[in-house]
Amino acid sequence: MQPVLETRDLTIRFGGQVAVDAVSLAFHKGTLTAIVGPNGAGKTTYFNLISGQLRASAGDVFLRGERITGLPAPLRARRGLGRAFQLTNLFPDLSVLENVRLAVQAQSGVGLQFFQPADRRTDLIDRARAWLEEVKLIHRQHDPVTALSHGDQRKLEVAMMLALEPEVFMFDEPTAGMSVDEVPVVLDLIEAIAQRGDKTVLLVEHKMDVVRRLAHRVVVLHQGKLVADGEPAEVVASAIVQEAYLGIRAKA
Amino acid sequence: MKRQHPVLTALLVLLFVALAAAPFIFPGTKSVATASRVCIFIVLAASYDILLGYTGIVSFAHTMFFAFGAYGVAIPLAAGWVGWDAVLVGTLGSAALAAAVSAAIALLSLRVQRLFFSMITMAVASFAQILATQLREITGGEDGLTFSLPAALQPGFRLLAEPIFGVRADGRLVGYYLTFFVALAMFWLMRRLVASPFGRVLQAIRENEFRAEALGYRTIVYRTTASAIAAAVAAVAGVLMALLLRYVGPSSTLSFDVMTDILLMVVIGGMGSLTGPALGAAVVVLAHYYLQPLMQAGHDALAGVPVLPNLVHPDRWLLWLGTLFVLIVYFFPAGIVGSLKRR
Ligand SMILES: Nc1ncnc2c1ncn2[C@@H]1O[C@H](COP(=O)(O)OP(=O)(O)O)[C@@H](O)[C@H]1O
Ligand SMILES: [Mg+2]
Numbered sequence: 281m282q283p284v285l286e287t288r289d290l291t292i293r294f295g296g297q298v299a300v301d302a303v304s305l306a307f308h309k310g311t312l313t314a315i316v317g318p319n320g321a322g323k324t325t326y327f328n329l330i331s332g333q334l335r336a337s338a339g340d341v342f343l344r345g346e347r348i349t350g351l352p353a354p355l356r357a358r359r360g361l362g363r364a365f366q367l368t369n370l371f372p373d374l375s376v377l378e379n380v381r382l383a384v385q386a387q388s389g390v391g392l393q394f395f396q397p398a399d400r401r402t403d404l405i406d407r408a409r410a411w412l413e414e415v416k417l418i419h420r421q422h423d424p425v426t427a428l429s430h431g432d433q434r435k436l437e438v439a440m441m442l443a444l445e446p447e448v449f450m451f452d453e454p455t456a457g458m459s460v461d462e463v464p465v466v467l468d469l470i471e472a473i474a475q476r477g478d479k480t481v482l483l484v485e486h487k488m489d490v491v492r493r494l495a496h497r498v499v500v501l502h503q504g505k506l507v508a509d510g511e512p513a514e515v516v517a518s519a520i521v522q523e524a525y526l527g528i529r530a531k532a
Numbered sequence: 533m534k535r536q537h538p539v540l541t542a543l544l545v546l547l548f549v550a551l552a553a554a555p556f557i558f559p560g561t562k563s564v565a566t567a568s569r570v571c572i573f574i575v576l577a578a579s580y581d582i583l584l585g586y587t588g589i590v591s592f593a594h595t596m597f598f599a600f601g602a603y604g605v606a607i608p609l610a611a612g613w614v615g616w617d618a619v620l621v622g623t624l625g626s627a628a629l630a631a632a633v634s635a636a637i638a639l640l641s642l643r644v645q646r647l648f649f650s651m652i653t654m655a656v657a658s659f660a661q662i663l664a665t666q667l668r669e670i671t672g673g674e675d676g677l678t679f680s681l682p683a684a685l686q687p688g689f690r691l692l693a694e695p696i697f698g699v700r701a702d703g704r705l706v707g708y709y710l711t712f713f714v715a716l717a718m719f720w721l722m723r724r725l726v727a728s729p730f731g732r733v734l735q736a737i738r739e740n741e742f743r744a745e746a747l748g749y750r751t752i753v754y755r756t757t758a759s760a761i762a763a764a765v766a767a768v769a770g771v772l773m774a775l776l777l778r779y780v781g782p783s784s785t786l787s788f789d790v791m792t793d794i795l796l797m798v799v800i801g802g803m804g805s806l807t808g809p810a811l812g813a814a815v816v817v818l819a820h821y822y823l824q825p826l827m828q829a830g831h832d833a834l835a836g837v838p839v840l841p842n843l844v845h846p847d848r849w850l851l852w853l854g855t856l857f858v859l860i861v862y863f864f865p866a867g868i869v870g871s872l873k874r875r
Contacts, residue, residue: 331746357748369746371739382736386747390729391754397727444747 282345284309284480285361285448289339290329299325301504302339307448312474312481314495314512316488316521322504323484324366327450330482331363332356343448357386362446366453366484368433370425376436377421380408383443408443415439416465431458438466448480449473455487470494488516536807537872544807547814551712555705556697562821564708565776570817571715572772577797577809578722579765585803586726587758588738590646592791593637593653596660597630597763599785601770603664603671604629606780609679610672616682623771627764634763638756657786664782676781685710685775711772718765722806725761734758738804793820796853800860802867811868819856824849 283306290303300322307313315323328334330341332353340349343359357363371379384407385391385398399405412418415435420428428436438454451470455463471494474481485491491498491512498515500508508515515521547570550557554567576598583589604626608618641652664671671677681703683689689703699705725731736744737751744751774780783789793816801812830844842848864871 333742333746352750353745354748354750357746363746365746369740369743371736371743373739374735378732382732382744383747385729385732386749391733391749392757393729395724395728397724398729398732399727401729440747 281308283307283342284344285330285482286342287326287330287339288342290326290336290341291338292325292329292334293337298504300329300501303501303504303506304339305499305506305509307480307482309480310474310477311496312470312483312494314491314498315482315484315501316486316491316498316515317501317507321501323501324452325504326501327363327452327482327484330356331361331450357444357446358389360447361450362441362444362448363450364437364441364452364454366456368430368437370433370436370440372425375422375424376417376428377405377408377412379425379436380411380439380443381405383440384408384411387444411439411443414442414469431462434458435462435466438469442469446479448482451481451483451485453484453486455485455490467494488521492516536805537869539872540805540807540811540869543811543868547811548716554712555699555708559699561704564704566817566821568708568711568772568776569821570814571711572769572776573793573797573813573817574810575715575718575769575772576766577794577801577813578719578806579762579769580794581798581803581806581809582722582726582734582758582762582765584798585805585809586731586734586738587755588646588741589638589642589755589759590650591653591759592650593634593657593660594762594766594794595786595788595790596657597634597766598770598773598790599660599664599780599782600626600630600633600763601767601772602774602780602785603677603770604767605771606677606679606774607670609681609774610677614680614682616684619682619771619775623768626771627767630763630767631760635756635760638759639752642752642755642759657791661782661786664786672781674782676779676784678779681707681775681778707775711776714768714772718768719806719810722765726806730754730757735804796857798867800857800867802864802869802871805869808867808869819853823853827852 286306288304290300291298292300303326315326317323325334329336332351336349340347342348343361348356348359371382381404384404388404390401409418409421412421415438417432417435417439420432425433425436434454434457441449454466454470458466467490470481470483473479474494483494495512498510498512499506500515500521502520508518508520551567551571555564558564558567580594583591583594601623605619605622608622637653637656641649665673684703685707686703689706691701691706695701726734733744733749733754736749737754741751770785773785777784797812797816798809799812800815801808801810803809824846827844827849828846831841831846834841834844
């Protein structure tokens with residue numbers, strides 16, 4: 281079966297540093313792949329290369345068999361690459377609802393309408409509200425983003441990706457910095473997407489219990505290189521992961 | 533979206549009523565001309581706000597598009613093609629040209645850094661100024677072009693034999709209401725534009741361009757379209773200005789003073805609201821017209837007192853306007869609109 285997403289020898293250099301080093305991976309429909317590795321391993325950079333925020337120095341990205349290496353980020357998003365950012369990346373002075381509404385509007389392709397007031401497109405607004413309900417943020421819909429707690433901003437970030445209804449979901453440490461009671465809301469959502477069976481999920485996550493619970497497959501990046509790829513149980517137990525994460529724990 | 537502050541709405545309604553009835557409330561050639569200028573600058577400042585306030589684009593070429601419109605009607609009229617068809621062709625042609633040139637500048641340079649874009653617009657505007665002074669046969673050079681208006685706009689024209697409420701229904705009155713209704717239509721269209729899905733994307737781009745791209749909005753398309761629309765509207769304002777002055781020259785349309793005025797209006801009013809720049813336009817135009825005479829009065833009243841009369845000498849009016857500007861920026865950085873919002 282053709283993979284939904286594939287990278288071949290994907291590489292990027294920043295000066296002398298090779299942040300992502302010839303990573304070749306294929307991701308299939310209905311799978312959830314966890315990407316793990318210590319801080320600075322190149323996980324976020326790998327995502328940026330896939331979703332088009334950065335241009336590869338070498339190698340290629342394929343979406344449903346089509347080469348998209350040179351395509352700018354907006355066009356990749358339209359083709360179904362959804363991205364939730366590690367560092368929260370929202371429209372700070374707009375309301376929570378407007379943030380999601382903009383994502384719904386992007387998904388519906390009505391951005392270049394000049395005359396009809398956006399407020400009259402109640403269909404878009406209702407859909408935005410539905411996504412806010414999914415992430416349990418509906419009660420904050422009229423607040424400006426800046427009034428949200430860090431955890432709520434992460435949820436909003438997730439709601440915006442959901443609203444794009446992508447084929448490929450890229451979550452970059454979605455629960456980092458969240459309080460314990462907020463984490464399940466996001467994890468349950470990710471699990472629900474994975475269980476639908478028709479989507480492809482990439483998840484960068486440090487918590488090994490989460491990885492073991494959600495992932496069908498785990499890949500390990502270390503200094504930009506792919507160093508392990510396999511079943512969650514065996515990869516998590518492997519020496520390389522133990523070493524990497526013990527390293528993190530020792531530092532933290 | 534946030535509702536407009538009731539005081540702002542009230543001010544806007546007041547401005548509308550004052551302008552709608554201006555020839556009757558403030559009769560006289562000078563005050564009607566001032567009211568026309570307010571209408572024109574509302575359009576010009578609001579169109580600039582679409583760039584600066586809604587999209588975060590800093591352009592110094594806006595007066596150039598204003599000049600496109602002014603010369604666009606002046607050239608056929610001065611060449612002896614005096615008629616509404618000439619005005620219409622000049623308007624549509626210059627608006628289309630303004631949109632095309634603006635889109636070209638945007639496409640070529642909006643990809644680069646914002647500061648660089650601003651500098652390019654400045655260079656293009658200077659180039660246009662040079663062109664306008666050098667292409668003497670077409671533009672009249674430094675002297676500009678004087679021309680006749682279609683009959684219905686000439687002072688001698690009588691729409692009605694009898695005065696309405698004591699005001700003669702002459703070509704000037706027709707000209708004023710032409711300006712008023714065109715300005716009103718433009719302002720209404722711009723309000724629709726910024727409230728549309730397109731306008732919302734512009735605000736998103738201003739807030740976080742990177743994120744807008746990640747959602748799938750090609751920001752270059754949006755910013756280019758916004759630039760083109762703003763330029764076309766500025767050209768329409770230029771047409772109205774030419775019809776008001778019956779004269780077009782580099783200093784009245786292309787000079788940096790006009791650009792400074794636009795910036796003043798947008799900053800005083802508060803950008804990103806259209807209402808703010810409209811109010812700012814009224815304030816600045818009125819200051820232009822009435823600050824100087826006011827200072828003359830102060831100057832005369834203070835005759836004999838040491839130093840003071842010199843301070844309020846009418847020649848210092850720009851100094852005072854500048855001081856006012858600095859004070860406003862310092863104490864009300866978000867302009868009239870922003871100050872009302874915080875309360
Ligand atoms: N835009 C950039 N310019 C220069 N270096 C970068 C850039 N983005 C990432 N890097 C470097 O690439 C390496 C990988 O970073 P990152 O992908 O953020 O790691 P991770 O997400 O795995 O923690 C780091 O050393 C980082 O400093
Ligand atoms: Mg990262």
